[in-house]
Amino acid sequence: MRGLSQYSGQIGIVGGGPAGLLVARELLRLGLNVDVFEASKQVGRPPHCTGIVSVKTLERFSVGSSCVEAVYREAVFVDDRLRVFARVRGSPLAVKLYRPCLEELLAGQVRELGGQLFLGARVVHVDSQGRVLVEGGQVNTYSCIVVADGATRNISKKLFKSRCSWLTGVEVRVELQKRVRCDAFYTFHGPRFSRGFFAWFAPVEDGRKAVIGVGSRDAVVERLNLILKLFDKLVGISSVYERRSGIILGGPPAPKPVIGKAYGIGDALCTSKPFTGGGLYAISVLYRPLALAIRLEKPRVYEEAYKALTRELKLQHFYTKIARNTWPLAKKVLELALRRKCHIDFDRHSSLVSCLFKEG
Ligand SMILES: Cc1cc2nc3c(=O)[nH]c(=O)nc-3n(C[C@H](O)[C@H](O)[C@H](O)COP(=O)(O)OP(=O)(O)OC[C@H]3O[C@@H](n4cnc5c(N)ncnc54)[C@H](O)[C@@H]3O)c2cc1C
Incomplete structure (x- = not known):
């Protein structure tokens, strides 16, 4: 049973994923104490994200490049008949982060700045008055709460009234027999690969390994097995490891990011880019305005930043619906x-x- 005395922060944060940890770090830098509650016993585990982000997103995280495991100059779009129909280039276009590394690095920074990180601490209730109840513990009241509980949205769904579309994603890491080009990632579109989304192949470790994944409204495991067979024929797969699954969100974003003393961020508010399900971009844009709003006690600072970002995400949501249909x-x-x-x-x-x- 956890006692009240353990929790000494001014701000309570639900979730130790990238959203919760980035806000925690920023609040600490602004001179506020935080208690971060993370349900898992280890941050970043089990991994549940490919981690492909733009260079700008990486820069906004302010974490350097130690967690970057691949740099991509091209995204290649492939159709059902395995024909390349588009190539998008950039210099570089995107980087791939190793997610457990990102969360471990941020957790270390939060601890160094004096934040408290409670692992294996599942929050079972939060309200708009700042009250937090941790499983097996007592109610603690904070001056503000940040809800960053991710795509399961077990706490945030009710609080922020987000009605978000979603589908399942599964992903594996594979060791390849033939080394492949490592500066491009591939997305595979059409009903053979996915219903309502796409499959992907992202090389890592100089093209000797890769992450292969699929998001779909149905039969994700069967589809992944099919794709693995296909890649086995194309490049040879010697081993498959780190099998994982997760929820990919498709928007639209929650109508309001602040309810009383509760501030939401990340997948909790369903701010993923609807076409790709990428949620790290919105977090990178919003974590600083959120922390500043709490520091200044001016929720409007966050609400305005949220409004500006979600205007674009809503438009993406609209176009994505058309594209998918x-x-x-x-x-x-x-x-x-x-x-x-x-x-x-x-x-x-x-x-x-x-x-x-x-x-x-
Ligand atoms: C297969 C897959 C591939 C993806 N690929 C990409 C990609 O390439 N690029 C990209 O930008 N995005 C990608 N995403 C999306 C990305 O993973 C999310 O947008 C991102 O993780 C959101 O961060 P978050 O901090 O909001 O939530 P999370 O990373 O989910 O973190 C939430 C944390 O809160 C904890 N938690 C939940 N409930 C509670 C509770 N009640 N009490 C305490 N702790 C709790 C969880 O254990 C978790 O650690 C992908 C998602 C999937 C499923």
């Missing part, structure tokens, strides 16, 4: 955009559509 047409639009040399922003996907209208 009219895939052959959406594929043609992408091909056209690339022929016209439209710039495709890794994070702000709707820039592609505005480019088509401007130049069309």
